[in-house]
Amino acid sequence: MELQQLTVLLVEDSPMFRVMLRDMLQQMGVKNVVEQPNGKAAMEYLASGELKPDLVCLDLTLPDVSGYDVCEHIRRTPAIAHVPVLMVSARNLPEDKAYAEEAGANGYLGKPFTPEELEKRVRQVLKASVPRTSA
Template sequence: MEPQLRTVLLVEDSPMFRKMLADLLRDQLGVAEVVEVSSGQAAIKHLQTSARPDLVCLDLTLPDVSGYDVCEHIRRSPAVADVPVLMVSARNLPEDKAHAEEAGATGYLGKPFTAEEFAKRVRQALKAPAPRRTS
């Protein structure tokens, strides 16, 4: 059975790319609520003060805190430690993917990508086993 996606926290500093991803989440995957934030600090604040999302879509390159640091924060926070995190980045080097995995990312998708690739990676992230916690 398809995992149900109700709420996604979308962390992306590019307004154009944020809109595109939000539209894909709503139109392709039927997400009811996409919470859009443009910085790592805003993402951390949202996670501390709002309802737990079903998925976090996280850009690596943010204006304040790196996506790696946001992901590590999520893994250290008991209330959201097991939320899947899909890193979405223009950085496609093997070391970027390795660093994302070390930070606790559930999946990694390099830009550019197709709508089908995005939907597939989101589904994979939702089905993945709960990530290990960082200490």
């Protein structure tokens, strides 16, 4: 899948980090980045069915609902259960990564990271989650 055609849902409570991540995604060629400041807003956006994301970049530590809970919500919702989730967090302990995987995350990226690391991880997550039906 070409990055230009992606819709990425970016869930990050830090305005500064949200802008930085959005800019990195756009520099990678992603045209459509939808930003949500917390877990509740992200779940409401997903429930609205407004625009199904091709990828969710999800902060682990959000002020209201944890990234784990948002990820589990995505996995329990049939219409979006297949959408790949990339957890992005300053928490880099092995158990954080294990919990993220348990919650259904497709990838994990520890902060801080470079634009190259973000792009590599985004491509890995997308490649791993592409249905194998097309030639």
